[in-house]
Amino acid sequence: xxxxxxxxxxxxxxxxxxxxxxxxxxxxxxxxxxxxxxxxxxxxxxxxxxxxxxxxxxxxxxxxxxxxxxxxxxxxxxxxxxxxxxxxxxxxxxxxxxxxxxxxxxxxxxxxxxxxxxxxxxxxxxxxxxxxxxxxxxxxxxxxxxxxxxxxxxxxxxxxxxxxxxxxxxxxxxxxxxxxxxxxxxxxxxxxxxxxxxxxxxxxxxxxxxxxxxxxxxxxxxxxxxxxxxxxxxxxxxxxxxxxxxxxxxxxxxxxxxxxxxxxxxxxxxxx
Amino acid sequence: xxxxxxxxxxxxxxxxxxxxxxxxxxxxxxxxxxxxxxxxxxxxxxxxxxxxxxxxxxxxxxxxxxxxxxxxxxxxxxxxxxxxxxxxxxxxxxxxxxxxxxxxxxxxxxxxxxxxxxxxxxxxxxxxxxxxxxxxxxxxxxxxxxxxxxxxxxxxxxxxxxxxxxx
Numbered sequence: 001x002x003x004x005x006x007x008x009x010x011x012x013x014x015x016x017x018x019x020x021x022x023x024x025x026x027x028x029x030x031x032x033x034x035x036x037x038x039x040x041x042x043x044x045x046x047x048x049x050x051x052x053x054x055x056x057x058x059x060x061x062x063x064x065x066x067x068x069x070x071x072x073x074x075x076x077x078x079x080x081x082x083x084x085x086x087x088x089x090x091x092x093x094x095x096x097x098x099x100x101x102x103x104x105x106x107x108x109x110x111x112x113x114x115x116x117x118x119x120x121x122x123x124x125x126x127x128x129x130x131x132x133x134x135x136x137x138x139x140x141x142x143x144x145x146x147x148x149x150x151x152x153x154x155x156x157x158x159x160x161x162x163x164x165x166x167x168x169x170x171x172x173x174x175x176x177x178x179x180x181x182x183x184x185x186x187x188x189x190x191x192x193x194x195x196x197x198x199x200x201x202x203x204x205x206x207x208x209x210x211x212x213x214x215x216x217x218x219x220x221x222x223x224x225x226x227x228x229x230x231x232x233x234x235x236x237x238x239x240x241x242x243x244x245x246x247x248x249x250x251x252x253x254x255x256x257x258x259x260x261x262x263x264x265x266x267x268x269x270x271x272x
Numbered sequence: 273x274x275x276x277x278x279x280x281x282x283x284x285x286x287x288x289x290x291x292x293x294x295x296x297x298x299x300x301x302x303x304x305x306x307x308x309x310x311x312x313x314x315x316x317x318x319x320x321x322x323x324x325x326x327x328x329x330x331x332x333x334x335x336x337x338x339x340x341x342x343x344x345x346x347x348x349x350x351x352x353x354x355x356x357x358x359x360x361x362x363x364x365x366x367x368x369x370x371x372x373x374x375x376x377x378x379x380x381x382x383x384x385x386x387x388x389x390x391x392x393x394x395x396x397x398x399x400x401x402x403x404x405x406x407x408x409x410x411x412x413x414x415x416x417x418x419x420x421x422x423x424x425x426x427x428x429x430x431x432x433x434x435x436x437x438x439x
Contacts, residue, residue, distance in 0.1 A: 008276040008299035008345055016273045038341040039322040042302075049278075051299070053346060079335070103412025105326060105390060109342065110337040163391060191411050 003041040009052045017054050017166050022141045024050045025163040031055070032075050035102065036118040037111035060168065065090050069134075069173035073137050073235060078107035078115070082228070093181045093199065097124040101163075103191045113167045119153050119217070120174070122194040124185065126153055127212035130220050131199045134172045138165040149218075157218040179203040182270035186258055188249060195250045196258040202270045209267060214242040214255050230269065235263045276345055284309035285348045288313065289357035295346040300315040304328040306344035307354060310318065315355035315385050326413035332356050336412075345432045355385035368392060368428050377426035379417030391427050401431045 007026075010015040028050035031037050040046040044061060046219060054060055060075035063084050070087045078101055081087060088095040101107060101115065101124050113157060128134070129149040138145055138150045138161055143263040152160050152197055175181050185197040197212040205227075208257065210220035219242065239259040244252035276282045281296035295310050302321075307313045307330070307387065319327040321340045331353040331381040358366045365373060368391050379382045390413055394401060401409075406427045407420075415423065 002305070003299050003300045005278040005298070007278045007325040007345065010274040012273065020273065034341055034343075034346075035323060035338075039344075042321050042340065053343075055346065084413075099408075103326070104393075104409050105329055105336045105338055106323060106341075107338045108332075140345065189411065221343070231424065 001042050001046060001181045003038070004044060004047040004189065006048055006051050007080055009050055010053065010056060012057065012167060013055060013056065013061055014054075014166065015017055017052055017057065017237055018139055018141055018164075020050070020052050021164045021166060028052055028163075030117075030166055032060075033077060033106075033110040034114075035106045036114065036120070037067050045205075048210065052226055062169075062207075062227045063087050069171055070094070071169050071171045072112045073169050074111065074113040076112055078102075078112055079104070082107065083163075090174050093124075093128055093132070093175070094172060097128050097185075098183050099198070100124050100187070100191065100194070106169075108141075113170050116152070117159060117161065117167055119157050119159050120157075120193070121156050121216050121218065122213035124197055124212070126211075127182075127197050127199055127210055127218040129170060129172060130212075130218040131201065131210035132173050132175065133220075134170060136167055137169045137171070138162075139168050140165040145167070150214045153217045173203045176203055180270050182266045184262055186262060189240060193240075193249075196255055196262065198259070198263055198266050200254070200267055202267065202271050207267060208264065209265070211238070211242060212243045214259065228268070231264055231267060232260070235260045236272065282345065284344055284348055286343065286349060286418070287351045289353055298346055302340055302345045303344050303347055303352075304339035306347075307339065310344075311370040311410075313354050313356050317382055317385055318431065319382070324414065325383070325389070326386045328385050329389045329413065331389055331393060334393065334396060337388045351391070352405055352422070353392075355388060356410070358388060368395065368426070371426040371429045373405045375422045375426040375429070377419060377422040378435060379415075379419045383413060387423055391431065400429075400433050406431060 002182040005144045029048035030053050060073040064071040065086045070091050082098045099149050134149050135146050180202045183199045185194045187194050193212045199210045200234050201208045207223045207226045212218040237254035244255035248250050274300040285294045304318045304387050307316050317327040321327045323338045323341045330339045
């Protein structure tokens with residue numbers, strides 16, 4: 001199908017984009033890569049009156065690597081981040097997860113922040129932001145605010161972003177120096193939506209473990225000083241807590257089983 | 273800030289297959305439809321229209337993208353390449369097209385332009401690819417006749433490891 005008619009606004013600066021949002025609010029949507037939004041508009045699941053294309057705003061194309069982690073501007077594509085050697089060395093987990101984000105053809109236009117804003121519960125980048133305890137910075141004419149991953153993603157396909165706000169950047173903290181990280185995803189086909197996606201940070205016996213694809217949002221748990229003998233029990237309790245749902249791809253029971261089995265393998269391999 | 277009002281056609285210009293294009297498009301016109309209906313470059317095929325099948329794959333700034341998930345207006349000032357750019361002026365196939373022909377890497381042929389544009393992006397890097405890498409890159413293109421084996425074989429003769437390409 002084709003998108004319903006809309007007016008296209010192409011701002012040159014963040015300030016222009018923000019004032020357009022202040023004026024049009026709910027009637028407007030922000031587009032960068034459009035790899036989720038254009039599909040929704042083609043299917044008429046989204047019919048904004050105004051589309052604000054931020055892909056040409058130079059201030060939003062920055063990737064900044066600091067001792068603490070990597071900050072990614074809202075117009076940075078997934079491919080651009082993946083080919084940024086310094087950023088990928090700082091947070092290697094992103095490089096690993098990005099190969100699972102869609103296909104090379106969608107990564108060439110899809111943005112990192114766009115994926116966070118779309119907030120698909122099975123998406124890889126929201127899972128990493130949750131695991132790494134990253135942040136999202138939003139701006140409106142009222143000013144700027146920074147939200148934690150947990151408070152940003154409020155539910156399935158929904159975030160705390162107000163209609164008059166634009167996401168300007170996301171910050172992915174590096175894991176602690178001596179920590180090891182792991183990522184694993186089970187999908188029907190590489191590049192498809194994850195049935196279950198798992199990621200972990202292990203520092204000696206302290207484990208932080210995140211699960212995507214099961215609840216409405218990614219969920220992370222901390223197991224300080226984990227006794228490896230109790231891992232199966234802990235994963236079982238987590239699987240029951242998340243519950244899961246049946247859909248065309250997998251049953252809730254299968255999803256819980258993946259958390260138990262793939263989770264145990266991932267954590268044990270990362271601890272080695 | 274540039275404003276393109278709905279329902280109105282706005283000027284748009286970009287480079288298509290080495291030539292300047294100056295035309296008009298509504299804000300909601302998709303790049304794939306613009307290429308086919310306004311320019312007459314009908315080699316780019318349109319199928320699922322929500323970014324799943326890859327039939328509409330073109331190169332924008334040298335990168336393979338889905339032209340059904342991109343607005344014509346977003347191509348302003350860019351370099352766009354389509355399947356029409358591959359054969360030379362004498363209508364001779366380029367090496368990827370020739371390999372597809374040789375290996376019968378198509379059945380109905382509808383998805384072929386998308387496959388060839390993705391592979392063209394890989395070819396430009398000048399490096400060789402393993403079968404796994406080629407399959408990964410092509411996983412974003414769907415062939416409903418299930419001719420993947422031949423498509424991968426054809427791709428490997430041009431882009432595969434040196435030993436294979438020399439055969």
